[in-house]
Amino acid sequence: MSSYLNELNESQQQAVLQIDGPVMIVAGPGSGKTRVLTYRIANMIEKGIDPFSIMSLTFTNKAAAEMRHRIEKICGNEARNIFMGTFHSVFARLLRIDAPKLGYPSNFTIYDSQDSLSLIKTIVKELQLNDKTYKANQVFSRISNAKNALISPKAYKLDAEIMSEDMQMQKPLMGQLYEIYAKRCFQSGAMDFDDLLYKTYELLVKFPEVLYHYQHRFKYLMIDEFQDTNFAQYSIVKKIADVYQNICAVGDDAQSIYAFRGATIENILNFQKDYPDLRVFKLEQNYRSTKNIVKAANHLIVNNKNQLQKTIWTDNGDGEAIKLLKSSSDNEEAKLTADLIFEYKMRHHLKNNDFAILYRTNAQSRSYEEALRRLNIPYVIYGGMSFYQRKEIKDIIAYLRITVNHNDEEAWRRIINYPVRGIGKTTVERVTVIANERETSIFEVCENIYTTDITGKAAQNLMAFTMMIKSYKTMLDKQNAFELATHIAKSSGILKELYEDKTVEGVVRYENIQELLNGIKEFSEEDTVEEGHEEEFSVDRSLGAYLQNITLLTTQDQKADNNDSVKMMTIHSAKGLEFPAVFIGGLEENLFPSSMALYSREELEEERRLFYVAVTRAMTYLTLSFATSRYKFGNLQYCEPSRFLGEIPKEILAMHGEDKMKKEEAMFDEDFVAPVKRRIVNTGNFSASRPATVDPNFQADDPSKILVGSEVAHQRFGNGKVVAIDGLGVNKMATIFFQGEGQKKLMLKFAKLKVLE
DNA sequence: GTGGGATCGGTTTTT
């Protein structure tokens, strides 16, 4: 018996030792799940199971790498042969081998959501449909849902229920759009995120020999975060596990937070039905958090009707009370949070690394950034706009993509006239029409431009572009990806353009491109030799592999910096992580729980699970905060505290900064009265077409003296006095602060302003 | 076809 078993409690041990047959491990937050998974695999290998036959699906690629590393320490480098990664990256690897069977090139492009949305917009436009009835986002999510439910375009159009739904929504052509979208992706040699699942399933169904191969190769399957798998994902693993039935699902229904992308708790119920002799292990002891934190979490989650029976408990001490931070605005919230971090660092000897700030929406990071910067506290933001989504990066990537896969339509569109090469909208439209008629890719049409009625300058330019891409391809075969990328950056003129741009943003963009090039270099130079008998999936250092890799990075895979810094991220991104001190911000009704999630009990319960996840990230110190008003889309709005706060028992809550709150009134003014530099001169109805005119030379000593001159404005806003005008500039949107009478202070964005010359 | 200004619209979470 291996020594590491001593480190485990009884139920953990049982879960580790149960190797064969269907297993479900219900693992509460902080219950040592990763440890169990790691030891379980290590134990399997020690018992003589070939690592080569184990497939382990994790939630992030980083988690996979870490787990592999830990197993390696126990079992040696055999562990390299375990097939590990996220659903998407694992299936992308399978598809790279067998995509040709489905008519895709093996170096298929992976469309990210931006690509998908842009393609949908193009299609809607081509069909001359109203883009308000067929909003790209909605169409996309409808298609995405269909794919996640493994419904083909054909089946979609034949499904009476779906069709009647679409009719009811006044969107009868949804099926058409799905069909065309799928076709266009196919012609482009591209798969979107959902295709990676959908097409894998298709592959296994259509090619029994492929299914047979994987069924016998992967005799052992493990799925982490099972509560967040969707129907397609579950269907695939079920198929692969069908022969040996050695399938182990690990998850926690209380932490299911991805229903919006098709994850369903049904999977857990189905799992029990599909495998009647299932062994279930419950890990209920929490090793992570203080009693108070566990108590708070339990009090929250009991409000959900929809859940499996289990009780999370801990042997840890009570710990401190949970702090409740009330502020008057999001900026103040951030400021108090930063102050508190500073204080904690002093008093409890914590490092920046020990802190996490969690929030519901990415937009909330802004105020925290400012506040932390002011106190010189280093921070890292995970998620949000990622490096690879920046314009300059996407541009270069588009060149690389089209070099690898000429048919990539979205890449083509992106760069066909960037930098400007005299190919305008009309030409693009004409080529697209021809490609659609011929049911082929745009690139192919351009290659044979002489067979079309496009002539003259336009044809020449298209041809030149096509030849250029082809020359890149030849180059790629002779040189490596880094050299090609560098060549592209230079020869396309993008690098030069940015180099000459000496504005701050220009310099940043230039640096970003350098960083991208370095990244490519690193990737292509990593050792390509891997030990073991894994020829089939030998490590691929090609440009195609690189491109697929970067689109499948999860937010947690984001390059970790070695610096000691506070981590900021959405709660979704915080899954699986833990921190000594956690701050959860923006606990306001309509923000958290989100106003978008109040239509059904199910949605509200998912929000509550999200809060549950957030709370259980904390080990020792937990601070919850809300603001009584918040900037939303430029407006300052009054906010009610989140209903979730009321679900936490009062006796473990401590108000923070009582005395500070007494000054709230004063702080509010201080915070919001911006220096008034300009005076509104004209009167009348200020609107976009009739901007208010301001005197640029005006210097006010008493801001409250400035009145809105117009009667219309008075009617609209009451007899309020303007206390501040912020953000003035020629033709710039301005924000005007009113001080109402007997009302809450209110800020309104209301007019354009023009500076008097 | 290009570039800039004006206008509009979207704002949850992610692979």
Added chain:
DNA sequence: CCGATCCCAC
């Protein structure tokens, strides 16, 4: 507030 898109003058 920010980005996409529309519209217009060159």
